[in-house]
Amino acid sequence: MQEHEYETRELRRLLRDLVALSSTPAMWVGRELPHIADGFADMLLHTLGADAVYVALYSGGLIEGIRAGKHPGFKAEVERLRKRAHSQGFAVESAVLSSWPSQLRVALYPIGLAKDDGFVAVGSSDPNFPSETESLLLSVAANQAAVAVQAARLRMKAEMERQRFAELVAEAPAAIGVLQGPEHRWAYVNKHYVRVTGRRNASDFIGKTIGESLPEIMTQQFLELLDQVYGSGRPYFGCEVKASLNRGHAGQPEEVYFDFVYQPIRSAEGEVEGILVHAVEVTEKVLARRKIESALVASQRLAAIVDSSYDAIASKDLNGIVTSWNPAAEKIFGFTAEEMIGRSIRCLIPPELQEDEDRILATIARGERIDHFETVRLTKSGERIDVSLTVSPVKDEAGRIVGAAKIARDITERKKTEQALRTTERLAAVGRLAATVAHEINNPLEAVTNLIYLAKAGAVREEIREFLARAEEEIERISQLTKQTLGFYRETKTATAVKVGDLLNPLMMVFASRLRNKGAEIYPEILEHPEIKAIPGEIRQLLANLLSNSIDAVQEGGRIHIRVSRGDARNGEQRSGVRITVADSGSGISSAAREHIFEPFFTTKKDVGTGLGLWVCKNIVENHQGSLRLKSSTKPGKSWTVVSIFLPSFEEDAVRKVVTQASPVLCEVESAAS
Numbered sequence: 231m232q233e234h235e236y237e238t239r240e241l242r243r244l245l246r247d248l249v250a251l252s253s254t255p256a257m258w259v260g261r262e263l264p265h266i267a268d269g270f271a272d273m274l275l276h277t278l279g280a281d282a283v284y285v286a287l288y289s290g291g292l293i294e295g296i297r298a299g300k301h302p303g304f305k306a307e308v309e310r311l312r313k314r315a316h317s318q319g320f321a322v323e324s325a326v327l328s329s330w331p332s333q334l335r336v337a338l339y340p341i342g343l344a345k346d347d348g349f350v351a352v353g354s355s356d357p358n359f360p361s362e363t364e365s366l367l368l369s370v371a372a373n374q375a376a377v378a379v380q381a382a383r384l385r386m387k388a389e390m391e392r393q394r395f396a397e398l399v400a401e402a403p404a405a406i407g408v409l410q411g412p413e414h415r416w417a418y419v420n421k422h423y424v425r426v427t428g429r430r431n432a433s434d435f436i437g438k439t440i441g442e443s444l445p446e447i448m449t450q451q452f453l454e455l456l457d458q459v460y461g462s463g464r465p466y467f468g469c470e471v472k473a474s475l476n477r478g479h480a481g482q483p484e485e486v487y488f489d490f491v492y493q494p495i496r497s498a499e500g501e502v503e504g505i506l507v508h509a510v511e512v513t514e515k516v517l518a519r520r521k522i523e524s525a526l527v528a529s530q531r532l533a534a535i536v537d538s539s540y541d542a543i544a545s546k547d548l549n550g551i552v553t554s555w556n557p558a559a560e561k562i563f564g565f566t567a568e569e570m571i572g573r574s575i576r577c578l579i580p581p582e583l584q585e586d587e588d589r590i591l592a593t594i595a596r597g598e599r600i601d602h603f604e605t606v607r608l609t610k611s612g613e614r615i616d617v618s619l620t621v622s623p624v625k626d627e628a629g630r631i632v633g634a635a636k637i638a639r640d641i642t643e644r645k646k647t648e649q650a651l652r653t654t655e656r657l658a659a660v661g662r663l664a665a666t667v668a669h670e671i672n673n674p675l676e677a678v679t680n681l682i683y684l685a686k687a688g689a690v691r692e693e694i695r696e697f698l699a700r701a702e703e704e705i706e707r708i709s710q711l712t713k714q715t716l717g718f719y720r721e722t723k724t725a726t727a728v729k730v731g732d733l734l735n736p737l738m739m740v741f742a743s744r745l746r747n748k749g750a751e752i753y754p755e756i757l758e759h760p761e762i763k764a765i766p767g768e769i770r771q772l773l774a775n776l777l778s779n780s781i782d783a784v785q786e787g788g789r790i791h792i793r794v795s796r797g798d799a800r801n802g803e804q805r806s807g808v809r810i811t812v813a814d815s816g817s818g819i820s821s822a823a824r825e826h827i828f829e830p831f832f833t834t835k836k837d838v839g840t841g842l843g844l845w846v847c848k849n850i851v852e853n854h855q856g857s858l859r860l861k862s863s864t865k866p867g868k869s870w871t872v873v874s875i876f877l878p879s880f881e882e883d884a885v886r887k888v889v890t891q892a893s894p895v896l897c898e899v900e901s902a903a904s
Contacts, residue, residue: 263287263382267295270375274352277371278364281334282353284308287341287379289386293348301334301353308351311338335359339368342376350375405488405509407435408495414456415439417504426488426511428477446473447488456505459492463502466492470512487516542617542638545624548595550575550587553633562617562640564610575636578607580614594623594634604641616645679705700739728764730773730808730877731756731794737773741781749786752777757795759808762879768850769877775843776812776873782835783816783871790814797876799857807856807878818869819862827860851875 261269271283275297282304285295298304334353337360341347350372352360360368399406405423407416416435424432427444434443440456441448452471459466469490474483489512495504536543542559546552552575555567563570563578576587586605593600600621607617617638624633682702689695734754745752773792780790790812797809819827819834826832828848833841851858854877862871 261378261382263289263293263379263386264295266375266378266382267293269295270350270371270378271295271297274350274368274371278352278354278367280352280354280359284351285348285375286350287348289379289383304334304351304353308336308338311336311351312349333357337365337368339372341372341379347376347379405507405511407507407509408504409440409456409507410504412457412460413439414453414460414505416443423509426477426486426509428475444473446475447471455490456492459494459505460502463494463496465494470516485513486511487513542640543636544570544575544638545633545635546575547633548591548631550591559638562609562615562638563607569610578609580606580608590619590621590634594621595631597623597631599623607638615640615642617641697739700736703736704740725763725765727761728766728769729759729761730769730810731759733766733770734773734792734794737770737777740774741777744781748781748784748788750781750784750788750790752790752792755791755793755795757793759794760796760806760879762808762877764854764877768853772847772850772875773810775847776810776875779843780812780814780816780871784814785816788815799876799878800859805878807876810875810877811872813870813872815870818864818871819860820864824860824862828858847875851877854878 267285267287271285272295274280274283274285282299282301283295283297284305287293287295294305296305334355335357336351336353338349338351340349350368352368354360400420402420403422405420405426407419407423409415410417416438419432419435424430424434429435429443440452449471452469455466455469458464469492471488471490473486473488475486476483477486489510491508491510493506493508494502495506497503536554536556539556539558542562543554543556544552544559545554552570552573555565555570559570560566576584579587583605590600590603600619603619603621605617605619606614608614618641620637622635623631624635626632679702682698682705686695686698686702689698734756738752738754741752777790777792784790791814793809793811795809795811797807799805799807823832823834827834828844829841830845831841832845848858856875856877858876859874860871861874863869
């Protein structure tokens with residue numbers, strides 16, 4: 231019976247203590263952390279009848295509540311126990327028990343779910359401490375303390391944020407004020423508001439209406455907007471107000487413009503109790519806008535002229551960044567204004583001419599003008615065009631050079647016409663010279679022909695007679711060329727059945743000595759090669775020019791491959807014929823040279839080339855309605871050049887219709903150079 235009464239008393243005590251602990255957070259509302267630590271220590275000391283209590287709270291530093299009584303070393307012993315508990319890895323939630331020199335037992339509990347708010351340690355001389363009831367009370371107390379600690383932390387943080395916000399508003403470079411009540415009286419203005427309005431201090435505003443403090447900006451529209459915000463609770467942005475303020479500048483009032491923003495301030499119940507006023511001075515913006523408006527008509531006039539120009543007109547800054555781009559520039563270069571504005575003008579300049587832009591910008595920076603500078607520029611498609619540039623410096627209102635205006639005129643067609651005229655004149659001069667040389671060659675040729683004839687009659691060895699026959703054929707070819715040069719060229723040439731492979735073998739013997747001197751090898755490969763209708767002399771000249779170029783290109787130990795095979799056109803047409811491929815291991819042809827390789831008088835052979843060989847080859851192929859392709863690589867150790875020619879099969883009548891006459895003088899000059 232006594233045991234039952236004891237348990238009943240213990241249960242009542244437990245319920246009483248739990249009820250007391252449940253009111254802990256409310257009891258500590260509004261208290262600071264040091265007060266909470268001390269109050270928590272006192273409560274545990276009396277509630278549990280403990281001998282010593284140590285409360286540690288963490289909030290940027292250690293905050294303590296110590297009730298150690300006759301145990302002065304209690305705090306140090308608790309710290310030792312706490313460190314040992316962490317190092318040994320047993321849970322802090324469990325009671326950590328230790329024997330004290332005076333038989334004091336210690337229980338250690340964390341505060342907060344994350345275990346980082348602090349801890350509480352309770353010591354008791356009772357050998358059964360902590361009982362289940364005491365453990366439960368300690369756990370509840372620790373959790374209740376965590377609630378109070380978090381509330382105190384949030385309150386401290388809110389107060390710090392409020393103070394920080396107040397400091398920011400007070401020192402902000404924007405004019406900020408607060409109006410309260412339906413009469414719109416000032417409750418607060420910051421330093422900048424006082425300064426921009428030309429007043430002395432905040433006392434010129436606080437408690438006064440707008441009409442009393444700032445009559446310069448007081449208008450009916452201004453008041454109506456304030457009433458609207460106060461009544462509707464909706465913010466208003468962008469009210470521009472003009473005022474004449476005396477702000478201490480030479481004692482004269484100045485015209486000032488403000489842009490006001492009104493934001494309603496609500497009470498805890500949601501009622502509008504004031505208006506936050508944010509005033510931004512926009513005087514410079516307004517004056518600049520007026521200046522822009524006054525210049526708009528002139529700029530529109532200028533824009534109309536620029537837009538209607540046939541020349542490309544653009545502007546750029548001193549770093550070469552495009553700032554304007556007219557329609558003619560879009561048409562000439564292919565880039566739209568959206569693509570070019572904000573982009574460097576260097577994208578139009580070929581890589582090898584990038585230094586031009588550096589010189590242009592340096593000239594403009596000195597304030598000098600560039601007139602009719604002829605150069606080359608790139609279009610969006612990568613095409614190179616000839617242009618004439620006129621570039622002038624652009625200055626701002628202070629006279630500083632801030633950029634350049636550029637006018638570009640497309641002179642590509644003019645350049646082509648000039649080049650065609652120069653080429654025609656050179657071809658005519660070469661033709662006259664070749665005709666003279668051909669006339670002088672005729673007599674020696676006849677003598678050589680007679681000597682070969684006599685040598686053949688006296689030759690004993692078959693091999694010698696074969697060599698003399700080949701020489702006679704080549705002499706006959708030279709004779710034919712000289713006759714054409716002297717005026718027989720206009721005669722109709724006869725297209726006959728030709729097997730390209732049969733024309734190749736004699737050429738091998740002609741070039742044999744050059745190959746030996748070069749230390750190079752040639753590898754002919756004659757596969758199936760059908761007959762085609764063609765002019766044999768021109769096909770022979772085509773092969774000779776290609777082989778000669780390859781021999782000139784290779785070094786000692788070089789290789790030349792020539793293949794003759796049946797082929798088809800590669801341009802989608804259903805045509806069959808013969809494909810001739812000449813490949814060599816020479817130094818290759820650069821990409822820049824490949825763009826001009828088939829133009830007359832363009833040569834990569836600085837000492838012996840005339841620049842007519844490939845031009846003649848191209849004309850021969852086109853005269854036979856064929857196609858010619860050239861590929862090349864200049865990589866060190868991996869250089870090569872391949873020329874591929876397709877010649878279609880035709881009936882004889884068709885060949886006569888399509889073949890146009892090419893000057894044999896040019897063939898002869900290239901052949902001689904070869």
